[in-house]
Amino acid sequence: MIPLDEKDLTLLQVLEENCRTPVSDLAVMAELSEQDTRERIERLEAAGIIRRYTAVVDWGRAGSDAVTAVIELKVSPERDFGYDRIAERIARFPQVRSLRLMTGTYDLQLLVTASSMHEIARFVAEQIAPMDRIRETATLIIMKTYKENGTTFAVRGEVERLPYSF
Amino acid sequence: MRDFVSERVRAIPPSGIRRFFDIAQTMEDVISLGVGEPDFVTPWCVCEASIYSIEQGSTAYTSNKGTPLLRGAISHYLDSRFGTPYDPDEEIIVTCGVSEAADIAIRAIVDPGDEILVAEPCYVSYTPCVSLAGGTPVTIPCRAEDEFRLTADALAESITPKTKALITNFPNNPTGGVMQEADWRAVADLLVDHDLLLISDEVYAELTYDGNHFSPASIPELHERTITLNGFSKAFAMTGWRIGYLCAPQEIAAAALKIHQYVALCAPVMGQVAAYEALRAGEAEKDAMVREYRLRRNLIVDGLNKLGLSCHLPRGAFYAFPSVESTGMTDTEFAEGLLHEQHVAVVPGSVLGPSGTGHLRCAYAVSRDDLKEALARMKVFLDSRT
Known part of the structure; x- marks a missing residue:
């Protein structure tokens, strides 16, 4: 882990919110030179703190029929490895968008996207459920996304603001 | 028919931005840096608390002074945050916004003939309120070369035997100027020597970016006269919730309360519930907003200076206050031209006091994208003039 100061945190916060913020603006906001800003970002990338630059996509609006499901798994942990080895195997499937070890009734929680309900069912039945050490699965289909990664998808009218006030 | 409007009211000049307001209302795509309010929506926990209280039927009058719960929270907040202790039962009045607090503070202390000093440029209500109370407002300039702070010299020059009080507003609307402890100590001596009262409007206290806000009432000699x-x-x-508060030594608070109970009765209860929740649970969201304002401040000050509109670094509030001197235009010409041609609304500084002449008040309480767009349009406007 590399030590981070206030300015690094500012860069991370602004980039997490909008990774297309120009370096010139980042520099001004964080009170740094552009050169210094670039070097800091490279350092954050190299250290694996910034993993990737991506977009939050509202696929519903893009007309996609893709189906996303939360799949919960009860897993028998392995001696010496716990849940890690099975988790690594599951993570290799491209359909698996996120994978977490959870407290509670189930152990692993997956977010899976596929082109149809049928595809989800096939994936669970043919790929996941038969794996060794998977004791139980529960598949929960996402019906509608209201907020993703801090971005609200619901349409809301603009709030009226006066053009002038003291 | 007689003219029924009182001479006092007739003597008050009309608002300096009304004309701009009317023009802007006719435009569709105005980017407004003209508003003195945050672009953020009230933190949701605050709205939730208020909605819930309405559902529970909490829709009645409260104590004139405000709910004991809110006054207690304010008292604790002021003491722990700014080192200014006030008794929640005797020294704090919850008001309908700070505007009402300023009005009743002024009316509680002003007699006809009293001179009330107002450090300008400043929020527009102080001088008319003094006039309405029968007092004589006397403005004191805060200048760009002093980073718009009030200096002891400027104060000393304005004091006469008739002077009764000084009104200040730091962090300042419109300049973003702040007063540090040393600045206040220099002023404090004069206030004590001349036995003057201080009315300190600190509504922007939380929006202080470099160091902490210093509240003059934390100086013991000033506490009893502030x-x-x-x-x-x-x-x-x-x-929009309209919740402010006035804190004063018991005798003055009691005097202000007399006016408050007759003109306002009490501040709206749903707003008071919301305000209590803001103090109880709103700190993290407040801090996030302050962080964001600071980033925007850096963007706009850099942008304005690059346009040749020289702008000091405002250390508080959410206004940049650049000079338009380099353009050869007056602040009003600039603001009017910019609104007409590029649909960007800013407030000419002269509206906010003689020392604001030649400056623009640009509120950066708008999104970063809008700020960038406003700066781009200002560039087009300036390029068209050269």
């Missing part, structure tokens, strides 16, 4: 005004509008993005 009326501290503050509120929730700016710090917690709660302009």
Whole structure:
């Protein structure tokens, strides 16, 4: 882990919110030179703190029929490895968008996207459920996304603001 | 028919931005840097608390002074945050915004003939309120070369045997100027020597970017002669809730309360519930907003200076206050031209006091994208003039 100061945190916060913020603006906001800003970002990338630059996509609006499901798994942990080895195997499937070890009734929680309900069912039945050490699965289909990664998808009218006030 | 409007009211000049307001209303795509309010919506926990209280039927009058719960929370907040202790039962009045607090503070102390000093440029209500109370407002300039702070010299020059009080507003609307402890100590001696009262409007206290806000009532010699005004509008993005408060030594608070109970009765209860929740649970969201304002401040000050509109670094509030001197235009010409041609609204500084002449008040309480767009349009405007 590399030590981070206030300015690094500012860069991370602004980039997490909008990774297309120009370096010139980042520099001004964080009170740094552009050169210094670039070097800091490279350092954050190299250290694996910034993993990737991506977009939050509202696929519903893009007309996609893709189906996303939360799949919960009860897993028998392995001696010496716990849940890690099975988790690594599951993570290799491209359909698996996120994978977490959870407290509670189930152990692993997956977010899976596929082109149809049928595809989800096939994936669970043919790929996941038969794996060794998977004791139980529960598949929960996402019906509608209201907020993703801090971005609200619901349409809301603009709030009226006066053009002038003291 | 007689003219029924009182001479006092007739003598008050009309608002300096009304004309701009009317022009802007006719335009569709105005980017407004003209508003003195946060673009954020009130933190949701605050709205939730208020909605719930309405559902529970909490819709009645409260104690004139405000709910004991809110006054207690304000007292604790002011003491722990700014080192200004006030007794929640005798020294704090919750008001309908800081505007009402300023009005009743002024009326509680002004007699006809009293001279009331107003450090300008400043929020527009102080001088008319002094006039309405029968007093004589006397403005004191705060200058760009002093980073718009009030200096002891400027204060000393304005004091006469008739002077009764000084009204200040730091962090300042429109300049973003702040007063540090040393600045206040220099002023404090004069206030004590001439036995003057201080009315300190600190509604932008939380929006202080370099170091902490210093509240003059934390100086013991000033505490007994200071009326501290503050509120929730700016710090917690709660302009529409209309909740402010007045804190003063018991005798003055009692006098102000007499006026408050007759003109306002009490501040709206749903706003008071919201304000209590803001103090109880709103700190993290407030801090996030302050962080964002600071980033925007850096963007706009850099942008304005690059356009040749020289702009000091405002250390508080959410206004940049650049000079238009380099353009050869007056502040009003600039603001009017910019609105007509590029649909960007800013407030000419002269509206906010003689020392604001030649400056523009640009509120950076708008999104970063809008700020960038406003700066781009200002560039087009300036390029068209050269």
